[in-house]
Amino acid sequence: PTRDVLNGSVEPSSRAASNNRPDVIDQELLRKYIQYARTNVRPSLRNNAFDQEKVASLYVALRRESANSGGVPIAVRHV
Numbered sequence: 001p002t003r004d005v006l007n008g009s010v011e012p013s014s015r016a017a018s019n020n021r022p023d024v025i026d027q028e029l030l031r032k033y034i035q036y037a038r039t040n041v042r043p044s045l046r047n048n049a050f051d052q053e054k055v056a057s058l059y060v061a062l063r064r065e066s067a068n069s070g071g072v073p074i075a076v077r078h079v
Contacts, residue, residue, distance in 0.1 A: 025033075062074045 059074070065071075066073050
């Protein structure tokens with residue numbers, strides 16, 4: 001559906017009106033939701049809320065896999 005909107009074959013408003021599936025979120029509503037979350041949601045991790053060892057080993061494994069497959073290396077901000 002988004003591809004159709006981007007290609008210009010379907011107008012967003014007509015797509016939303018003709019598509020009454022409960023599992024599809026209107027693009028404008030999704031945009032507003034993301035903006036709300038960016039403004040109001042501030043998650044925080046406490047010192048013992050996660051396993052630092054597990055996160056570190058996952059990061060190392062992802063870096064190794066990326067290097068072996070020739071993909072784009074993962075950075076800390078991706079984790």
